[in-house]
Amino acid sequence: MSGKREKFSCLSRQSVGNRTAKTLFSCNITTVFLSLIIVEKCDAYDVMLRQSLVPDGQPLAIKCSLEKSLQSGDYNLTWYKVGNQTAVPRDRLSRIHQQKNLIWFLPAVLEDSGDYECVVRNLTSFRTKVTVFERLDGLCLNEKFAVEEVIFTLSSAKVVCPHLDYFRNEKNIQPVRWYKDCQLLKGRRFDFLNSDLIIFNVSVHDQGNYTCETTYTYNGKQYNISRDISLTVEVSPPKKPPEISYPRNNSIEVELGSQVTVDCNTTGADGYEVFWTGNGVYIDVFHMSRIFASPYEEKTSYDGRPVHSVKLVILEVNSEDYEQPFVCQASNAFGQVASYIILKHRVPDIRRWLTGGLISLLILTFITLIIYKIFKVDLVLWYRNSFCAFASKEDGKIYDAYVLYAKSSGDRSFSHLETFVRRILPDVLEQQCGYNLFILGRDDLPGEAVVSVADETLKQSRRLMIVLGSETSSCCLLEDTSEQQLAVHNALIRDGIQVILIEMDEIQDYTSMPESIQYIKQKHGAIQWKGDFSEKSCSANTRFWKNVRYQMPSRKKVSYSEVYLLPLSSNSSSAKGS
Numbered sequence: 001m002s003g004k005r006e007k008f009s010c011l012s013r014q015s016v017g018n019r020t021a022k023t024l025f026s027c028n029i030t031t032v033f034l035s036l037i038i039v040e041k042c043d044a045y046d047v048m049l050r051q052s053l054v055p056d057g058q059p060l061a062i063k064c065s066l067e068k069s070l071q072s073g074d075y076n077l078t079w080y081k082v083g084n085q086t087a088v089p090r091d092r093l094s095r096i097h098q099q100k101n102l103i104w105f106l107p108a109v110l111e112d113s114g115d116y117e118c119v120v121r122n123l124t125s126f127r128t129k130v131t132v133f134e135r136l137d138g139l140c141l142n143e144k145f146a147v148e149e150v151i152f153t154l155s156s157a158k159v160v161c162p163h164l165d166y167f168r169n170e171k172n173i174q175p176v177r178w179y180k181d182c183q184l185l186k187g188r189r190f191d192f193l194n195s196d197l198i199i200f201n202v203s204v205h206d207q208g209n210y211t212c213e214t215t216y217t218y219n220g221k222q223y224n225i226s227r228d229i230s231l232t233v234e235v236s237p238p239k240k241p242p243e244i245s246y247p248r249n250n251s252i253e254v255e256l257g258s259q260v261t262v263d264c265n266t267t268g269a270d271g272y273e274v275f276w277t278g279n280g281v282y283i284d285v286f287h288m289s290r291i292f293a294s295p296y297e298e299k300t301s302y303d304g305r306p307v308h309s310v311k312l313v314i315l316e317v318n319s320e321d322y323e324q325p326f327v328c329q330a331s332n333a334f335g336q337v338a339s340y341i342i343l344k345h346r347v348p349d350i351r352r353w354l355t356g357g358l359i360s361l362l363i364l365t366f367i368t369l370i371i372y373k374i375f376k377v378d379l380v381l382w383y384r385n386s387f388c389a390f391a392s393k394e395d396g397k398i399y400d401a402y403v404l405y406a407k408s409s410g411d412r413s414f415s416h417l418e419t420f421v422r423r424i425l426p427d428v429l430e431q432q433c434g435y436n437l438f439i440l441g442r443d444d445l446p447g448e449a450v451v452s453v454a455d456e457t458l459k460q461s462r463r464l465m466i467v468l469g470s471e472t473s474s475c476c477l478l479e480d481t482s483e484q485q486l487a488v489h490n491a492l493i494r495d496g497i498q499v500i501l502i503e504m505d506e507i508q509d510y511t512s513m514p515e516s517i518q519y520i521k522q523k524h525g526a527i528q529w530k531g532d533f534s535e536k537s538c539s540a541n542t543r544f545w546k547n548v549r550y551q552m553p554s555r556k557k558v559s560y561s562e563v564y565l566l567p568l569s570s571n572s573s574s575a576k577g578s
Contacts, residue, residue, distance in 0.1 A: 050128040052163055053145045055135050059216055059223045060105040061166035064118035064126045079103045082115040082127070093219070102166055106218050108132045140182040141211045146228035151202055152236040153304065159197040161212035162227045167195075172217040179211040204302070207233040235304025241335025242269035244328060251342040260314040262341055264328035268305040271296055273331040276312045279324065283312065290315050317343065377550045384554045395462070400435040400553055401500070402454075402461040404488075406469060417469040417504055420529070424538055425467075429548070432540040434555045437465075458497070462553045464488075465500045466520070468507060488516045500551045501526040527551075 054060040064077055079088035079098045088098045096105055096112065105112055110132050117127040133145045151157035159178075167173050176195040178185045191198040195214070199206055210229040215222055245265045254260050266274050276283040276293045285293045294311035301307050312326055325340035372379065405421050421439060429435040437443075438461060444453045458464070501517075503526045510518045527547045531537030540549065 052128055052130050053147060053227075054105070054108045054130070054132055054163065055142070055145075055226060056110050056132055057107050057223075058225050059167075059218070060108045060130070060163055062103050062116070062128055062130070062163070063166065064101040064103075064120075076121045077101050077118055078121075079116060079118045082117055088116075105130075107223055110134070140179065141209055141226075141228045143209055143228070143230065146209060146230040148230050148232065150232045150234055151199070151206070152234050153202050153204060154236045154238055155202060156198060156200045157202050158193070159199065159210060159229060159231060161195040161197075162229065164195045164212070164214075164225065164227065167214075167216055167225070174215045176212050176214045179213070181208050182211070202233060204233050204235065207231055235300075235302070237268070237304040237306075239334055240268065242330040242332050242337055243267045244330055244337055244339040247328060247339050247341035249339055249341075251344045253344050253346040254317050255346050256317055256319065258317055260312075260317055260343070262312045262326070264310045264312065264330075264339075266308045266310075266328075266330040267301050268332060269308055269330035270332050271298055271306065271308055273329075274308045274310050275329055276310060277327045277329065283326075285310075290318075312341075377546050380550055381546060397460050397462050398436065399438040399457065399461040400555065401429075401437050401463040401465045402458055402497075403437055403439045403465045403467065405467040417467065419533065420504060421467055424533060428538055428540050428545055429552070433549060433552075435552060461497065463500055463551070464497045465502065466517070467502045468504060468517075468526075470505045470507070488514075498551070499524055500548065502548070503528045505529075 050065075052060060052062055064079070077100075080086075081088070088096055088103055090098050092099065095107070096103070098104070101118070103116060103118070108130070113130055113132045115127055115129050117125055119125050131145065133142060135142055147162045149159055151159065161176055164176070176192065178190070178192065178197045185197070189200045191200070195212065197210070197212070208231060210231050211226055212229070213224070213226045216225055217223070243266065245267065246263060252260075252262070264274065264276060274296055275285075278291065283291060283293045285295055291312070291314050294313060296308040296310045299307040308330075310328065312328075314321065322343050322345060325342050327338050327340040329336065329338045331337070403421055403425065405417055422442065426437060426439070430437055438457050440450070440454065444450075444457075499520050501520050501524060506528060507526075510521055513521075527544065529544060531542065531544060536542070537544075539545070
């Protein structure tokens with residue numbers, strides 16, 4: 001029997017009925033011998049290889065597929081495992097047995113893997129490959145041994161549960177459950193027909209790994225049946241006219257003499273049916289004139305339709321190109337579409353210019369404010385020296401500042417204070433800057449009433465300069481001195497003179513000071529002296545003296561002789577007035 005199940009070549013394809021002794025005699029001795037062994041199957045012998053996949057421990061049924069001409073009539077069919085001379089038994093109690101033209105594995109085990117062949121005496125043979133595999137623990141499917149199936153989009157499709165056809169008519173099989181990627185399938189888009197899965201309106205998202213599961217009872221024993229399918233969804237192009245995504249009957253602004261490239265992007269058109277026209281004339285491809293079209297680029301869209309792109313290239317825009325529609329046309333078997341683009345002169349974007357100008361102005365203003373804040377004092381002093389060079393304002397006043405300070409009581413801090421007021425202050429403001437100061441005890445005449453001199457002099461002064469020593473030396477300031485009380489009263493209430501507050505030492509606590517001084521500190525702030533009595537600290541160009549000069553009124557530059565004459569003339573005027 002093993003010789004009958006081997007395949008050999010025959011020298012002739014004649015039928016068995018026409019085979020004669022003459023034909024046999026014409027063959028050589030070896031061919032005659034082999035022909036005698038397989039004479040009943042030499043003519044219509046056809047081997048078909050198929051593969052059946054089944055997990056270990058699950059049932060499997062395979063049908064012996066025959067040609068249509070053999071489906072009717074009586075024939076003798078026997079199943080063999082290739083390499084085994086013994087036919088598969090027909091005893092239904094056997095784990096592997098034959099029923100009619102089916103071979104049953106109840107269940108299949110790993111040792112059953114191999115090739116199986118059904119032989120029809122005198123007629124044909126059919127071979128199939130059985131692969132029994134193990135399911136890995138924890139995995140609901142095994143992609144390596146999944147059966148591949150293909151369906152198409154834009155339609156309904158059937159997914160077959162492999163090798164389950166011959167269990168359908170059995171009464172002892174349960175309904176089939178379907179899973180996708182281990183999730184039970186539910187929803188309106190899915191239906192179940194016998195053991196098959198029906199998917200409505202198939203999309204690319206339906207692609208994936210599917211599993212069909214059921215249970216089958218045989219001879220009182222229940223078996224689990226599961227089959228894995230690797231489902232591929234191929235896109236089926238819709239039957240409709242092409243579409244043009246660009247241009248969209250729009251216009252673009254271009255400059256005269258510039259080069260312009262415009263893409264015509266189409267979906268669903270035949271490749272050679274996408275082209276550009278201008279003035280109703282076809283624009284050549286590869287014709288390197290001033291206006292030409294580039295070859296199309298082809299891709300595939302998400303729904304399977306071809307995507308083409310044809311470029312319109314204008315190497316140099318002429319005046320006649322403006323306001324003329326350039327039309328892109330596309331067609332296929334289901335229709336034709338067209339869309340145009342028009343070139344227009346470029347118009348200045350006023351809004352963009354205004355926005356840019358406004359932003360630039362804001363940035364310039366911001367930078368200017370920062371510079372002014374940092375260099376405000378220097379800028380004001382420079383402006384006064386350059387554009388406000390006049391001797392004094394025409395306000396009838398004689399003195400630029402009335403200097404008020406606590407008088408000496410022998411303390412070292414008072415000594416520093418008097419040195420600053422009597423020597424440093426006049427040296428810088430009067431001799432270097434040309435200001436005219438009134439300092440009580442220096443500029444008044446002996447025997448004059450202090451209150452009268454202070455009242456009269458304050459009226460003739462543009463600023464009130466209050467110089468504070470340490471907290472201990474300034475605590476009694478303005479408390480008992482009538483001159484000091486009058487000066488502060490005139491500055492804050494009567495005449496509204498601007499006050500310049502100078503601290504010789506840093507004063508942390510103003511609570512011990514009179515309320516008037518606290519108010520001045522809060523409203524005008526204070527300039528703190530941080531230098532010593534050296535020549536460098538007595539320069540008018542240091543930061544301290546610039547801040548003092550900034551709060552002083554404007555003065556013109558005066559000569560050295562004028563500086564020394566001013567106090568003398570002022571004292572004389574005061575003397576005459578008194």
